Amino acid sequence: DVRTLVLGIETTCDETAAAVVERLSDGSGKILSNIVRSQTEEHARFGGVVPEIAARAHVDLLDGIVDSAMKESGVSFAQLSAVAAAAGPGLIGGVIVGLTTAKAIAMVHDTPLIAVNHLEAHALTPRLTCALAFPYCLFLASGGHTQIVAVTGVGKYVRLGTTVDDAMGEAFDKVAKMLALPYPGGPEVERAAQGGDPRRFAFPRPMLGRADANFSLSGLKTAVRNEAARIDPLEPQDISDLCASFQAAVLESTADRLSVGLKLFHEQFGPPRALVAAGGVAANQAIRGALQDVAAKAQTTLIIPPPALCTDNGAMIAWAGIERLAMGLVDTMDAAPRARWLL
Ligand code: KG4
Ligand code: ZN
Numbered sequence: 001d002v003r004t005l006v007l008g009i010e011t012t013c014d015e016t017a018a019a020v021v022e023r024l025s026d027g028s029g030k031i032l033s034n035i036v037r038s039q040t041e042e043h044a045r046f047g048g049v050v051p052e053i054a055a056r057a058h059v060d061l062l063d064g065i066v067d068s069a070m071k072e073s074g075v076s077f078a079q080l081s082a083v084a085a086a087a088g089p090g091l092i093g094g095v096i097v098g099l100t101t102a103k104a105i106a107m108v109h110d111t112p113l114i115a116v117n118h119l120e121a122h123a124l125t126p127r128l129t130c131a132l133a134f135p136y137c138l139f140l141a142s143g144g145h146t147q148i149v150a151v152t153g154v155g156k157y158v159r160l161g162t163t164v165d166d167a168m169g170e171a172f173d174k175v176a177k178m179l180a181l182p183y184p185g186g187p188e189v190e191r192a193a194q195g196g197d198p199r200r201f202a203f204p205r206p207m208l209g210r211a212d213a214n215f216s217l218s219g220l221k222t223a224v225r226n227e228a229a230r231i232d233p234l235e236p237q238d239i240s241d242l243c244a245s246f247q248a249a250v251l252e253s254t255a256d257r258l259s260v261g262l263k264l265f266h267e268q269f270g271p272p273r274a275l276v277a278a279g280g281v282a283a284n285q286a287i288r289g290a291l292q293d294v295a296a297k298a299q300t301t302l303i304i305p306p307p308a309l310c311t312d313n314g315a316m317i318a319w320a321g322i323e324r325l326a327m328g329l330v331d332t333m334d335a336a337p338r339a340r341w342l343l
């Protein structure tokens with residue numbers, strides 16, 4: 001059988017996910033199944049992801065999710081070209097569950113194992129959905145990561161900027177929590193901001209004008225907390241105004257950081273083929289608008305994968321597996337799960 005078919009498994013945070021992706025003869029990817037079970041309900045009453053609960057939920061859920069992904073794809077285990085799992089970075093309990101499951105499948109079905117870096121999977125996702133060539137500039141903003149990365153090839157990543165404190169999604173989540181909005185907070189803050197005045201509070205624009213392309217979000221978060229503490233009682237309009245003002249500060253800072261990142265990219269690698277945004281924060285419509293402006297100013301195209309592929313999923317792991325397999329990059333059974341793993 002000449003088909004290239006890879007099963008991808010994702011368990012690094014609070015999504016239990018599996019997918020089967022095929023590489024077609026023209027090099028493009030086709031998602032045959034993509035099952036994501038978010039553990040939002042399990043963690044909601046704690047206001048954030050509890051690692052131990054996440055790991056146990058992955059144990060309970062993963063077999064069934066893999067089963068569904070295989071059935072829906074119409075592909076048998078024997079047909080698989082490889083099985084790929086996110087081997088980190090992430091919450092180590094969950095990573096162990098996913099990687100160990102992938103090893104078991106690989107052993108039983110005598111299939112190559114591919115241990116994928118979760119961040120690499122986010123970085124390569126746009127090539128699954130469109131014919132994008134290297135090099136391109138990636139803006140990755142999720143609950144755990146905020147990075148600007150030059151993607152110059154499979155396995156070739158140069159970090160141009162990163163957060164020096166909180167991740168961007170984490171800042172949205174913390175602001176939501178301090179304003180008593182439900183978890184996960186990012187979409188709630190965006191919704192509240194829609195009816196708010198972005199100029200009512202003059203929050204700091206972190207790192208504005210700095211020569212490096214790094215981010216900082218904790219000072220801004222603290223500024224929101226201090227302002228909120230001064231208002232008593234906190235009315236819904238105050239919450240909307242706080243969210244709108246916070247989001248405006250994030251947008252302005254992000255636009256500035258990305259324009260520096262694109263400049264650094266240009267100096268080192270020439271013009272990027274695109275600016276690509278990924279991670280949960282890329283689902284934010286206001287941020288999408290800001291990125292559009294940044295890309296236009298840098299005379300490049302903005303590509304944002306569909307929301308379901310921006311947030312954590314198995315298809316991105318399977319696709320990274322396909323890209324690595326094509327380069328002959330397979331792993332051995334002693335591949336280690338990693339809590340921390342830089343690109
Ligand atoms: O990529 P993701 O699903 O999971 C990881 O963290 O790896 O990203 C989730 C993060 C959360 O912090 C969530 O609050 C944030 O992305 N997020 C948003 C929005 N939707 C999700 N942040 C701002 N605006 C949104 N619309
Ligand atoms: Zn992620």
